[in-house]
Amino acid sequence: MSVTIRPANSKDLSKILDIVNHSILYTTANYSYEIQTIEVQQKWFEDKNAKNLPVIVAEIDGEVIGFGSYGPFREKIGYQYTIEHSVYVTENIIGKGIGSKLLTELIGLAKEQGYHVMIGAIDADNAGSITFHEKFGFVATGTIREVGYKFDHWLDLVFMQLILKHI
Numbered sequence: 001m002s003v004t005i006r007p008a009n010s011k012d013l014s015k016i017l018d019i020v021n022h023s024i025l026y027t028t029a030n031y032s033y034e035i036q037t038i039e040v041q042q043k044w045f046e047d048k049n050a051k052n053l054p055v056i057v058a059e060i061d062g063e064v065i066g067f068g069s070y071g072p073f074r075e076k077i078g079y080q081y082t083i084e085h086s087v088y089v090t091e092n093i094i095g096k097g098i099g100s101k102l103l104t105e106l107i108g109l110a111k112e113q114g115y116h117v118m119i120g121a122i123d124a125d126n127a128g129s130i131t132f133h134e135k136f137g138f139v140a141t142g143t144i145r146e147v148g149y150k151f152d153h154w155l156d157l158v159f160m161q162l163i164l165k166h167i
Helices: 010-026 038-050 098-112 127-135
Strands: 003-007 055-060 063-072 082-089 117-123 139-150 153-163
Touching (some): 010 038, 010 055, 010 082, 038 055, 055 098, 063 098, 082 098, 098 117, 127 139, 127 153
Parallel strands (some): 082 117
Antiparallel strands (some): 003 055, 055 063, 117 153, 139 153
């Protein structure tokens, strides 16, 4: 299984949209309720490009099986060196190392762009994602209790951080 990690292009957006919408409909990895449209995904992609923020994809044999990106943690200027990332892979590929390849690439890009801290916001019940992040050196820094609501129950959110470099 040969995996290619590369910058996303507009032709990848329909597959990225499929992955996002699956996470919305069936998981608590994404706290949205309503599926997104291709127009929303296109605007998201254009915004990332305009702000020099990466969107990368993982593909096998030309088929996109995952993606990753990051963006501002918060909008105030004091947070300018902190980013929050997202990594998603298709359900049938979880646990096969694709997410690791995507996150490794995102960490490298964040360091190249001079960011100091990378944040992951993870549903507290998602033990797999928490363990995954710990393998990269992320540390849980806090849990916000009952901050989300989806699938008829309250959700806790764990914040994890990786200090990329010291300025």
